[in-house]
Amino acid sequence: MRVTVAFNRFGSGLIERMPRVRFGYAHVVNNRYDEWLMYAIGGSADPTIFSEGNYFIASNDFAAKQVTKRETSGKWNNWKWRSSKDEFINGAYFVPSGYGSCTPMYSFAQKFNAAQPSMVPLLTLNAGPLDCNVNKAC
Numbered sequence: 001m002r003v004t005v006a007f008n009r010f011g012s013g014l015i016e017r018m019p020r021v022r023f024g025y026a027h028v029v030n031n032r033y034d035e036w037l038m039y040a041i042g043g044s045a046d047p048t049i050f051s052e053g054n055y056f057i058a059s060n061d062f063a064a065k066q067v068t069k070r071e072t073s074g075k076w077n078n079w080k081w082r083s084s085k086d087e088f089i090n091g092a093y094f095v096p097s098g099y100g101s102c103t104p105m106y107s108f109a110q111k112f113n114a115a116q117p118s119m120v121p122l123l124t125l126n127a128g129p130l131d132c133n134v135n136k137a138c
Contacts, residue, residue, distance in 0.1 A: 001023065001024035002024060002025045002026075002105070003019070003021075003024065003025070003026050004026075004027045004029065004104070005018075005019050005026060005027070005028045005029070005031060006028075006029045006030055006031065007029075007030055007031065007123055007124060007127060008031045008032070008124065008127055008128075009032045009034075009124040009125075009127040009128045010031065010032065010033045010034065010036065010040065011034050011128060012034045012036075012059070013035070014037065015036065015037040015038050016036065016037070016038040016039050016040075016042060018031075018033065018036065018040050018041065019041065019042075020041075020042040020043060020044075020071075021041075021042070021043040021044075021047035021049055022044050022045045022047060023045050023046065023047055024047055024048070025047070025048045025049075025104075025105075026043075026047065026048070026049050027050050027052065027104045028049065028052070028054060029050075029051075029052045029053055029054070029114045030052075030053045030114055030115050030117075030119075030120050030124075031055070031120070032054070032055045032057075032120050032121060032124040032127075033054065033056045033057065033067070033092075035058065035059035035064075036059070036064060037059070037064055038064060038069065039064075039066060039067065039068060040067045040068075041068050042068065042069040042070070042071060043069075043070055043071070043079070043081070044070070044071035044072055046076075046078075046079050047079065048079070048080040048081070048102055049068075049079075049080070049081045049082070049102070050080075050082050050103065050104060051067070051081075051082065051083045051086055052083075052084045052085055052086070052114045053084075053085045053086065053114035053115055053116065053117050053120065054086045054087070054117060054120065055087050055117045055121060055124075056086060056088050056089065056094075057089045057090055057092065058088075058089065058090040058092035060090070065091045065093060066094075066095060067083075067088075067092055067094045067095075068081060068095045070097075076097060077097050077098070078097070078098050078099070079097050079098050080097070080099070080101075080102045081094075081097045081098060081102075082096055082098075082102040083096055085114065085116065086117060087117035087118065
């Protein structure tokens with residue numbers, strides 16, 4: 001499985017799994033993460049994760065600064081997890097691992113350039129859950 005998670009706003013109070021990848025490949029690009037409670041990006045069973053141009057704002061909780069979490073009973077240091085051009089605020093940090101390339105394998109028609117992380121707050125300004133009420137248009 002290959003998936004791209006792009007242009008989302010993960011607001012404060014979310015706990016984890018934004019995304020959580022099992023096997024497969026995830027390109028996590030130009031998302032905004034605000035004050036997650038446990039971790040933002042997680043995985044198990046040897047996934048490949050390429051985090052690019054994201055905007056991570058950690059909470060003030062010292063135990064919730066790490067962006068990444070690996071669920072495994074074995075070794076994970078060979079899993080390919082990379083961060084490129086991400087912005088880390090308030091002590092947020094990404095733990096990379098593995099070796100070799102993690103760049104997306106998009107076709108020519110699918111290929112796009114990630115925006116600079118400083119643009120992510122603007123790109124995701126209106127992202128997030130809709131504020132809908134019964135019998136009213138969203």
